Amino acid sequence: MDRRTLLTTLAAGATAAAAPWARAQGYPEQLIRWIVPYPAGGGTDVIARTLAEAMRQTLGQQIIIDNRPGASTNIGADLVAKSKPDGYTIMSADNALLAFNEYLYSKLPFNPAKDFSYIGAIGKFPLALVVNPAFPAQDFKSFLAYVKANPGKVNYASPGNGSPHHLAMELFKNHTGTFITHIPYRGAAPAMADVMGGQVPCMFLDLASGLSIMQSKKVRVLAIGSGARSKLLPDVPTLAEVGVPHTEVFAFQGILGPAGLSPAVVNRLNADLNRAFGAPAVQKHFNDFGMEAMPGSPEQFAALSRAESQRWGPIIKAANIKLD
Template sequence: MQRRDFIALAAAGIAAPWARAQTGWPAQQIRWVVPYPAGGGTDVLARAISEAMRPLLNQQPIVVDNRPGAATNIGAELVARAKPDGYTVMSADNAVLAFNEHLFSKLPFSPEKDFSYIGAFGRFPLALVVHPDFPAKTFKDFLAWARANPGKLNYASPGNGSPHHLAMELFKTRTGSFITHIPYRGAAPAMQDVMGGQVPCMFLDLPAGLPVIQSGKVRALAIGSARRVAQLPDLPTLAELGVKDSEVYAFQGLLGPAGLPADVVTQLNGAINQALRDPGVVKRMQDYGMEAQPGTPRQFLDMARAESRRWGQVIKAAGVKLD
């Protein structure tokens, strides 16, 4: 092929698959870091998506490596310092991408500069739930009760700086209510105490929340999404209920260390977008109430930085710090 012909084909996008194939990547297994313990929603989703991606990446094994701790900073630092060869990637969520740079006075990495943004997976909204015996049966009554009893209403969360915690802090700002935070060590014990009535309410993510909402173990009052979700069609959004600018999502995507070769990023991004159409992945995401977000690396980066700016304001206003 003449050089001028190759350039013309590349400009038209025709030569791209041929050019990528010449790199020989991947030629060995890929390590996929999950900064949470095994068995949680992030871990399960990573395993489902990585399995669907494997046939698209030369059938190379993709091995999930759980590295929990320090509010996801342990796993994130490991990936930020990894060799940028495409063989170490990670599942990243709100903590790595938007929260921690505002929650910690010092981080061992920069979310903007020390990672290659590969692609988003999707996002799932959080729902405001209460114990079934809580006296307020509707959102309107809940808000009236909270405003009439400042400081007397407690809410649970999986821990300081979690999406659930910050969702309620945003809610408090938007509604002028005073609700006291009770942090737990994980989502499961927080949810158990709300179901048991020890703490009356919390924002609950749909992967964990759908089964207990549908079974009546907690009562959902509102959903923090832009639109109602198919799994709970009768549950109104916060915006419908008059709480503006109150969307609260947990979102996830794939990162690698800064400096990943452009062709590797392109292959991984294409594999993610195709995996999001895999029937098994689609079902898993539907079960979790998760909205798929296929797109480009640039769209993922822009979304993450916008979320960081948004939540940085909430964190500063609430005075939340983790060190």
């Protein structure tokens, strides 16, 4: 290779290497579409809209929310996985996409570990074991004794097959050697209504959906599946405190983009997300939902997602839970 050819080749390589950075320098140059794989008005939608407004102020560009519900978030996820990796299509992702669906479905049109760019975690909220106030058990110890004395005779509600609430109880059953029968509902609201009404005696309930009925004593909270007691429910012991260790159960959310996003774009979005946690409106909604913000790096979010996938895979397989 002569000197002129060598210089031309080196220049071309430098230009190619600098292209993503050059694009990121002007990013964002148009509005950003944020896919929410749930209907408008729910907790995930509210959190996304609140964060989008806070991030808009620092990104200097409009962020529009596009609700694409269905198939346990797979419809929205497939759209994002197949979108152009330019930073203008991102999505809210939770336990379903990040940890559960690869085991719940025999085949997915995408690979959660390979077909997305992990931008950052949003937050997590623990699930708590609740019972109808008329249920004979007054505390966790008596609840455990009752279900052990009545195997298969106690039912529990969940918002649906494969939900974090469903899998939380399966993990609990696995760790306590109990047999409680699953009654799936279509959403958290009808499941909560039947627990409050006494049609089904118990369930694992997330703070985002059920904090108000927990605080108003419409259900009795026996234990919470977090590493430490919640500031919002300080009198409720953790599962570890009542003798069930290694049973931390929580729902978590984060932001993904399609695979191949420029590192500079990922880092820009991550920085603006972390900055948004300080916005008063974001802090208010997080507090209202009992949600703990999870500022951190894209790498930390990816590691959490993969660790949760590895934790829940054996539980899903052992319970033989399938959604197709």
